[in-house]
Amino acid sequence: MTTDLASMLNVARDAVQLGTRRLKTQSVRQVTAKGIRDVATDLDHAVEGEILAFLAARTPGIDRFGEESGGNLTTPLRWVLDPVDGTLNLVHGLPLYGVSLALTDGVRPLLGVISLPALERTYWGAPGIGAWRDGTPIAPSTVNNLPDAMVAIGDYGTGDDAPERNAVAIALHAALAPVAGKVRMLGSAAVDLALVADGTLDASITLGNRDWDMAAGVAVAQAAGAAVTDTDGSPHESRSQTTIALAPGLTGDVLRVLAGATVGTRYAPDRRATSC
Numbered sequence: 001m002t003t004d005l006a007s008m009l010n011v012a013r014d015a016v017q018l019g020t021r022r023l024k025t026q027s028v029r030q031v032t033a034k035g036i037r038d039v040a041t042d043l044d045h046a047v048e049g050e051i052l053a054f055l056a057a058r059t060p061g062i063d064r065f066g067e068e069s070g071g072n073l074t075t076p077l078r079w080v081l082d083p084v085d086g087t088l089n090l091v092h093g094l095p096l097y098g099v100s101l102a103l104t105d106g107v108r109p110l111l112g113v114i115s116l117p118a119l120e121r122t123y124w125g126a127p128g129i130g131a132w133r134d135g136t137p138i139a140p141s142t143v144n145n146l147p148d149a150m151v152a153i154g155d156y157g158t159g160d161d162a163p164e165r166n167a168v169a170i171a172l173h174a175a176l177a178p179v180a181g182k183v184r185m186l187g188s189a190a191v192d193l194a195l196v197a198d199g200t201l202d203a204s205i206t207l208g209n210r211d212w213d214m215a216a217g218v219a220v221a222q223a224a225g226a227a228v229t230d231t232d233g234s235p236h237e238s239r240s241q242t243t244i245a246l247a248p249g250l251t252g253d254v255l256r257v258l259a260g261a262t263v264g265t266r267y268a269p270d271r272r273a274t275s276c
Contacts, residue, residue, distance in 0.1 A: 019047040019099040047083035082212040086188030100190040102215035112219030125223030140226040141199035144249025154206030171261040193217025197224040203246035232269035
């Protein structure tokens, strides 16, 4: 299927705007547990339903996947949506959450749109086309020294793999604390990646790579000119174990810190070839 990325980017922006409007005008009324330390709200479901219905009408030939309702994750071309990335931030009134929508080809994201309603910001971009925040072109920071860098680390994990993932996250915090300018944990991959794309953050490290969490932010960060890799420095794709987005000048230093913090775990650079 031939895809006009510029046209699809406009469709994605229109779709995300629907969710943004709902998040700005409605409040959470119901919170439901969906796993250990993980919840969904009535707004997650409402935003997802509205956006997926819009995409079905505008692009009927493209499959759709939503975090809450599922869908087809095997077709080469598909929309992937996280209706509220950072749901617990939303529930607690922390304004670091967003709507995250990507179009992917099954290997990498083709484009992404992220809206951060409480911050009044919308990011969009496609590799090869460029990236924007509210219509202004964006680029990653030019920081190239880790002691000058602000680095975000993704949230602690839940589920069966949480013990190993969280041990690595703790080791990563310990390794970065004495050498990085500042370390932050914001609780939303969409926020982390958008802020790397516009240079607010200098790097973002997430020990994971679920399409609905990462694809839109990866597309925007790449389009802006950020380096986005796996732990071993290989280009990021859907099978990557980790999602590392950063100012290009920080790549070597950050990957060296990661290598030390992940020794003996499935996130180690030398494990990638056998674990993917």
